[in-house]
Amino acid sequence: MTQYMLSVHTVAGEAEPTGEELQRLYAQVDAFNKKVTDAGIWVFGGGLEPIEATTTVDATGTEPIITDGPFAEAKEWIGGFWILEAPDLDAALKLAIEASAACEGRVEVRPFQPE
Amino acid sequence: MTTDLDIERIFREEHGRVVASLIRRFGDIDIAEDAAAEALLAAVERWPADGVPPNPGGWLTTTAARKAIDKIRRESHRDAKYQQAAMIIDDTPHEPTGPVEDDRLRLIFTCCHPALAPEARVALTLRLLGGLTVPEIASAFLVSETTMGQRITRAKKKIAAARIPYRVPAAEDLPGRLSGVLAVLYLVFNEGYLATSGPAPVRVDLTAEAIRLCRVLRSLLPTEPEVAGLLALMLLTDARRTARFAGGVLVPLADQDRASWDPSEIEEGLALVRECLAVNRPGAYQLQAAVNAVHTSARTAADTDWSQIAVLYTQLQSMTPSPVVALNRAIAVAELDGPAVGLAEVDRLELATYHLWHATRAELLRRLDRPHDARSAYDAALALTDNEAERRYLTRRRDSL
Numbered sequence: 001m002t003q004y005m006l007s008v009h010t011v012a013g014e015a016e017p018t019g020e021e022l023q024r025l026y027a028q029v030d031a032f033n034k035k036v037t038d039a040g041i042w043v044f045g046g047g048l049e050p051i052e053a054t055t056t057v058d059a060t061g062t063e064p065i066i067t068d069g070p071f072a073e074a075k076e077w078i079g080g081f082w083i084l085e086a087p088d089l090d091a092a093l094k095l096a097i098e099a100s101a102a103c104e105g106r107v108e109v110r111p112f113q114p115e
Numbered sequence: 116m117t118t119d120l121d122i123e124r125i126f127r128e129e130h131g132r133v134v135a136s137l138i139r140r141f142g143d144i145d146i147a148e149d150a151a152a153e154a155l156l157a158a159v160e161r162w163p164a165d166g167v168p169p170n171p172g173g174w175l176t177t178t179a180a181r182k183a184i185d186k187i188r189r190e191s192h193r194d195a196k197y198q199q200a201a202m203i204i205d206d207t208p209h210e211p212t213g214p215v216e217d218d219r220l221r222l223i224f225t226c227c228h229p230a231l232a233p234e235a236r237v238a239l240t241l242r243l244l245g246g247l248t249v250p251e252i253a254s255a256f257l258v259s260e261t262t263m264g265q266r267i268t269r270a271k272k273k274i275a276a277a278r279i280p281y282r283v284p285a286a287e288d289l290p291g292r293l294s295g296v297l298a299v300l301y302l303v304f305n306e307g308y309l310a311t312s313g314p315a316p317v318r319v320d321l322t323a324e325a326i327r328l329c330r331v332l333r334s335l336l337p338t339e340p341e342v343a344g345l346l347a348l349m350l351l352t353d354a355r356r357t358a359r360f361a362g363g364v365l366v367p368l369a370d371q372d373r374a375s376w377d378p379s380e381i382e383e384g385l386a387l388v389r390e391c392l393a394v395n396r397p398g399a400y401q402l403q404a405a406v407n408a409v410h411t412s413a414r415t416a417a418d419t420d421w422s423q424i425a426v427l428y429t430q431l432q433s434m435t436p437s438p439v440v441a442l443n444r445a446i447a448v449a450e451l452d453g454p455a456v457g458l459a460e461v462d463r464l465e466l467a468t469y470h471l472w473h474a475t476r477a478e479l480l481r482r483l484d485r486p487h488d489a490r491s492a493y494d495a496a497l498a499l500t501d502n503e504a505e506r507r508y509l510t511r512r513r514d515s516l
Contacts, residue, residue: 088282089280090282093230111276
């Protein structure tokens, strides 16, 4: 089994879901989460706070530098992600299709390196 | 007497089978490719003296497998990763397997996987199944060898890292995935049939390879009518290849010497179209093949059954709506109801970046006796194509106004 990260991408300027829309998304995502947990392929996952809550740390130099905001001025960022186990990419893509429909967002699928 | 040319032809024909079976056995595309190349060297050394073995594909697979095992054993001392691979090696002899079990089918679906970039799908298919070399593929698509080499390497790395499966898709996923495979083969064919640029108007190597791979696919999936449809479409189109050019100038269908069309390709293509009609599960390739069947069945251009062609394009338009299909329908309508009706349909289409839209307008405007407008339309078509034979034809038409 390979672990895949299914990350949900948020694009700057897109309207944030609110009210009933948000309730619907939560319900859909909960149902997907229950399904993958029951299937025993759930590794980890969750939604992230908005991009404004990001802090960047750079300890590559002599002194660590801590700055407000993301590392690069990005027009899109990860809003949340799942890490799931799948036997191959086809299985991971099927999960991603369900995940994308549940969270109503674009999902990027990326394999983890083998241990 | 076995020449290097014979060996090269056999190797190319057997390449897909050899590599596909080695990939299944060793689980690694690079190992399979390297071993196949070594087996070719061995064949070049031995076959001229010993003669071609009765089952050259089997010989190449067995030899390549031995080479791969040798290499894995050598490297296993250095690299623990290969030690694991060496454990799974068996010495099962090369057995001809049934179509469903044919490893080439797995390989086609891996090479044409939607998670790979479209240009990488084409390149990988030609490399692994077609046995074309990287320089050959690079020159066919007019990119540098370095670029093509990187494209293929990147695709192979993604297959390994993302674990793109080496498997024929499940029945419920097959139609969707198969359409991706057919699209790759048709793209290879079209690039060969009407090269988008470059000195050669037709690249026979690409059209022949697309037909060959489509035949392989048909032998593996004999009950899929769209596979038969695509093969028929390619054959009926290719049958007219030599008639399409005279002295480096494009010859349009109506003016072609029908006696120089390839009768065996037409016969095979027509038989496939009849087979599709009997199955009655129409698809986009089958309908386009049917259009070509109508053209190739007409004894003279004047005998063409344009109403049948218009019906087929209407059906195609409802299945896969596109302005290009609508343009082809409008051409049939112009033949049936006159150039004014045809032009009205053509002018409704948003195809200003497509050279054949302008070329079609030019021909209809000529028939409507509007030489000034026709001239501008020929100019617009010329500005949008780099194919030399087409350019010469369009220039000649413009200058004859």
